[in-house]
Amino acid sequence: MKIPVIYEDDAVIVIDKPAGVLTMATETERERTAYAFLRARAKTKRPPQKIFIVHRLDREASGLLVFAKTVEAKDYLQSQFKNHSAGRIYRAVVEGNVTPEEFTIRTFLDENRAFRVYSTQKHGAGKLAVTHVRVLKRKARTTLIEIRLETGRKHQIRVHLAERGYPIVGDKSYGTGRTKANRLALHGVRLEFQHPATGKRMTFESHPPVGWA
Numbered sequence: 001m002k003i004p005v006i007y008e009d010d011a012v013i014v015i016d017k018p019a020g021v022l023t024m025a026t027e028t029e030r031e032r033t034a035y036a037f038l039r040a041r042a043k044t045k046r047p048p049q050k051i052f053i054v055h056r057l058d059r060e061a062s063g064l065l066v067f068a069k070t071v072e073a074k075d076y077l078q079s080q081f082k083n084h085s086a087g088r089i090y091r092a093v094v095e096g097n098v099t100p101e102e103f104t105i106r107t108f109l110d111e112n113r114a115f116r117v118y119s120t121q122k123h124g125a126g127k128l129a130v131t132h133v134r135v136l137k138r139k140a141r142t143t144l145i146e147i148r149l150e151t152g153r154k155h156q157i158r159v160h161l162a163e164r165g166y167p168i169v170g171d172k173s174y175g176t177g178r179t180k181a182n183r184l185a186l187h188g189v190r191l192e193f194q195h196p197a198t199g200k201r202m203t204f205e206s207h208p209p210v211g212w213a
Helices: 034-043 072-083 156-164
Strands: 007-010 012-017 062-068 087-095 102-111 115-122 127-138 142-147 186-193 199-204
Touching: 007 034, 007 199, 034 062, 062 072, 072 186, 087 156, 102 156, 115 156, 127 156, 142 156
Parallel strands: 062 186
Antiparallel strands: 007 012, 012 062, 087 142, 087 186, 102 115, 102 127, 127 142, 186 199
């Protein structure tokens, strides 16, 4: 397995994760992960390097991810995701004709025993999730949209859009799963953060793969 490395220095490494690859290991999959790939790669360096997970991207989705090479870099980057100063923008193809042109979804997300995420009205339950949506292009049965995350909860984009009535094309868990490309039509196209060593604002971009939806 090969994963494109977009940028690398002594503190961070940015990759373009393919669809079908986990960010980190689960009980059933430990080898085919972005973390395993980068860790094996780091061990070949002289001296050997370390890799730390900063944030995640669903297995079914593709796009930009940043990993840290030191504990200090990991903590610094994670604090940016926590206080929303790091920027994440995605593109998705969803079913239906999305309206209005721009809107924000704000709910509290919880997870049941079957690991399915959903919005809850129960007082004190769930975690706040905020998703900003903008329409880019419409087709007869689908809409291309841009999503900006204010928070980064598990399955946040997929759940918010499905509950709004616009499931992502190819989503087998929260939508119909219909797609010609046999994958989830969700891609992380832009990633921004302040570099943990230099303090410089870093911006990376990635185009969705050909035939992704």
